[in-house]
Amino acid sequence: KYRDGEGGRHLQGELFDRDIEELESINNQVFAMGSENAYLDIKIDGEEIHRLTMELATAALPLTTKNFLLLCEDGMYTDTIIHRLQKNVGIVLGDVSMRKGKGGYCHPSLSIDGKLPETEPLVISHLPGIVSMTSPGVDKVDSRFLCCSHELPHLDGRFVGFGRLFPESLEKILDWLDTQHTVGGGFPNVEMKIVSCGRL
Numbered sequence: 001k002y003r004d005g006e007g008g009r010h011l012q013g014e015l016f017d018r019d020i021e022e023l024e025s026i027n028n029q030v031f032a033m034g035s036e037n038a039y040l041d042i043k044i045d046g047e048e049i050h051r052l053t054m055e056l057a058t059a060a061l062p063l064t065t066k067n068f069l070l071l072c073e074d075g076m077y078t079d080t081i082i083h084r085l086q087k088n089v090g091i092v093l094g095d096v097s098m099r100k101g102k103g104g105y106c107h108p109s110l111s112i113d114g115k116l117p118e119t120e121p122l123v124i125s126h127l128p129g130i131v132s133m134t135s136p137g138v139d140k141v142d143s144r145f146l147c148c149s150h151e152l153p154h155l156d157g158r159f160v161g162f163g164r165l166f167p168e169s170l171e172k173i174l175d176w177l178d179t180q181h182t183v184g185g186g187f188p189n190v191e192m193k194i195v196s197c198g199r200l
Helices: 020-032 062-073 167-179
Strands: 002-005 008-011 036-044 048-056 082-086 090-093 130-133 145-148 161-165 192-199
Touching (some): 062 192
Antiparallel strands (some): 036 048, 082 090
């Protein structure tokens, strides 16, 4: 149940028909404009390492994707943790300052007060597998991001989607959401840490 509202489609008490095939087609067109691939290696509880791979919409969202890639390549995401696992939503990570989910800043070479200085279009719908900056608004983008496990229409028009997971990586996240235990606020009860990341 959705309806259009200020800043995007929000959960409301009225039906709003979303044509998922059409939204997927629009997303595909955005990525077809030009893209690059990236990876995150996640170590769980100091043992297993799992690789997440994703496609970034570099042509349509050059500033947001450049910020993400610079944070990867300059090692700023390394040793940061997944700070939230939320069923039916996804995983949240990328706090490069406080490393607890309450901080973050964009790459210093792009920064105005730790945020990106320019606006970019909110063209990607939050469907399963979409990677999105969690800071509300294009002029507030920092380093934290969400990997969506499910469709999240209330984020459309609010958060900047800029990438999408490859299917096998989405399956890994769905498995984590089913098998990993959490404590208050969705914080994983074992460390899930980025140990390496960059372009592919």
